[in-house]
Amino acid sequence: MAGKRSIFEEVGEVSKPAGAPKGGMIDQGRGGARGAVRIWLGVLFALVVVMIAVGGLTRLTDSGLSITEWRPVTGALPPMSEADWQAEFEKYRGSPEFQLQNSQMDLAAFKTIYWWEWGHRQLGRIVGLVWAAGFVFFWATKRIPPGWAGRLLTLGLLGGLQGAIGWWMVSSGLTGRMVDVASYRLAIHLGLAFVILGLIAWHMLSLSRTEPQLLQARRAREPKLYSLATGLMHFAFLQILFGALVAGIDAGRAFPTWPLMGDSFFPADAFYLPEGGPAVLAFFENPGLVQFVHRMSGYLLLAFALVVWLRARKSAHPATKAAFDWAVVILFGQAVIGIVTVLHAAPLGLGLAHQLMAVLVWMLILRARHRAQFPIVRSIRGSR
Template identity: 80%
Template sequence: MAGKRSIFEEVGEGQKSAATPQGGMIDQGRGGARGAVRIWLAILFALVVAMIAVGGLTRLTDSGLSITEWRPVTGALPPMNAAEWQAEFAKYQASPEFQLQNHQMGLEEFKTIYWWEWGHRQLGRFVGLVWAVGFLFFWATKRMPAGWTGRLASLGALGGLQGVIGWWMVSSGLTGRMVDVASYRLAVHLGLAFAILGLIAWYMLSLSRRETELLQARRSREAKLFSMSTGLMHFAFLQILLGALVAGIDAGRAFPTWPLMGESFFPADAFYLPEGGPAVLAFFENPGLVQFVHRMAGYLLLAFGIVVWLRGRRSAHPATRGAFTFVIVALAAQVVLGIVTVVHAAPLSLGLIHQLGAVAVWVAVIRARHRAQYPITATIRG
C-alpha cells in the first residue's frame, strides 16, 4: 500500500511519466545533423565565392585560354619540368589568342596566365572533392536530415555540369572566330555559379531552423512580398548575366564616362560589328551597346529594389524589414561601385570588387526572400 504523499511533493518525482512530451513529432528521427550539414554548406559557400572571384580574375587577366585541353583528371598536375612547360607553351602558341593578340609573349609571361587558369580549375576540383566527401559522410552515417538527400545531391550534379560548361566556354576561344571566350558562354558559366551559390544560401537558411519552426513560419508567410522578392531575384540574376557579357568583351572599358556614354546618352555605332553579321549579335559583341544595356538594367534594378523595399517596410516582422533594408543598401552600393568602375575604365581591382558586390546583392536578395517565405516572429520580450 502506497504511503501518504506530501501536497508539496513534485508530481512524477523520481520517475518520468510515459506521457511526458519529448519534442515535436515531426522532428523525431528527422533532424539529422542539421548543424553539421550547415557547416559543410558554409564551407562550400565560401569556396564557391572564391571560385567566382578567381574566375573573375582569370577572365580580367586574359588567362582563360592558357590551357587548351580539358583533362579533368590528369590535368590536375601542372608542368613539372622545362620540357613540359615548353610543350604547354607550344599548345598555347597554336591558339588564335596567341597568334592574333599575344604573339610577343614569352614563356615566363605564359607561366603567369597559366597559373591563373590552372588555379581556377584546381579550385573547382577541390570544391567537388569537398562536396563528395561531405555528402558521402552524411549519407553513409545516416546523418542526412530527412528529405535533404536529393537537394544536396543536386549541388554535386550542378557542380559537375559547371565543369562541362567551363570547357564549352573555353573551347569557344580556340576556334579562330574570336581571341577570347564567347561572352554568352561566359554568361552561362557565371550564371550557373550564382545559381549554385543561391541554392547553398537558401539551404543554409532553411537548415538554421528546425522543421517545425519552418512549418509554423510558413503559415504566416507574406505572399505578396515573397512574390515581389522573387521577381527581384530574377531581375538581379539577369543583371548578373549582363555583367558577364560586359566582362566577356571588356565592355566596361569602352566608355569611361558617366552619366553619358561619350558625348551622348546612347552610344555611337551601337550596332557596328567589325566582322559583320546580324544586328542581334551587337547585344553580345558590341562593347558600347553591351555596356549601355548593363547600365540601364542597373538603374531599373535599383528602382524596382526601392519598390520592393518600401513593401518590405510594411512587414510586421523586424527581421524581414531588416533583411529588405540590407538589400536596398547593397543595391545602392553596387550601383555606385559600378559607376566608379566605369569612370576608371574598369581596372582589375575595381572589376573584382564590383563582381563581389554582385555576390553580396544576390545573397541579400535570397535572404530577404527567405524571410518573406519563413518569417521570424519576434516576441514582445525579443
C-alpha cells in the same frame, strides 16, 4: 495501495515512472545532423565565392585560354619540367589568341596566365572533392536530414555540369572566330555559379532552424512581399548575366564616361559588328550596346528594389525589414562601384570589387526573400 498524497501536491499532477520517455524525442531522432551539414555547406559556400573571384581574375587578366585542353583528372598536375612548360606553351602558340593578340608573349609571361587558369580549374576540383566527401560521409552515416538527400545531391550534379560548361566556354575561344571566349557562354558559366551559390545559401538559411520552426514560421509568411522578392531575385540574376556579357568583351572600357556614353545618351554605332552578321549579335558583341544595356538594367533594378523596400517597410517582422534594408543599401553601393569602375575604364581591382559586390547583393536579396517566406516571429518581449 497508493501512498498518501502530500497536502502541497498540485491537484492533477501525475507522477511519471523513472525512465519514462521525454517529449520531443521523436523529433530529435528525425532531425539529422542539421548543424554539421550546415557547416559543410558553409565550407562549400566559401570555396565557390573564392572560385568566382579567381574566375573573375582569370577573365580580367585574359588567362582563360592559356590551357588548351580539358583533362579533368591528369590536368590536376601542372607542368613539372621545363620541357613540359615548353610543350604547353607550344599548344598555346597555336591558339588564335596568341597569334592575333599575344604574339610577343614569352614563356615567363605565359606561365603567369597559365597559373591563373590552372588555379581556377584546381579550385573546381577541390569544390567537387569537398562536396563528394561530405555527401558520402553524411549519407553513409545516415546523418542527412529527412528530405534533404535530393537537394544535396543536386548541388553535386550542378557542380559537374559547371565543369563541362566551363570547357564549352573555353573551347569557343580556340575555334578561330574570336580571340576571347564567347561572351554568352561566359554568362551561362557565371550564371550557373550564382545559381549554385544561391542554392547553398538558401539551404544554409533553412538548416539554421528546425523543420517544426520552419513550418511554424511559414504560417506567418508574407505572400505579396515574397513574390516581390522573387521578382527582385530574378531581376538581379538577369543583371548578373548582363555583367558577364560586359566582362566577356571588355565592354566596361568602351565608354569611360557617365551619365552619358561619350557625348550622347545612346552609344554611337551601337549595332556595328566588325565582321558583320545579324544585328542581334550586337547585344553580345558590340561593346557600346552591351554596356548600355547593363547600365539601363542597373537603373531599373535599383528602382524596382526601392519599390520592394517600401513594401517591406510595412512588414510586422523587424528581422524581415532589416533584411530588405541591407539588401537595398548594398545594391545602391554596387551601383556606385559600377559607375566608378566605368569612369576608370574597368581596372583590375575595381572590376574584381564590382564582381564580389554582386555576390554580396545576391546573397542579401536571397536572405531577404527567405525572411519573407520564413519570417522570424518575435513576441512582444522580443523573444523568438
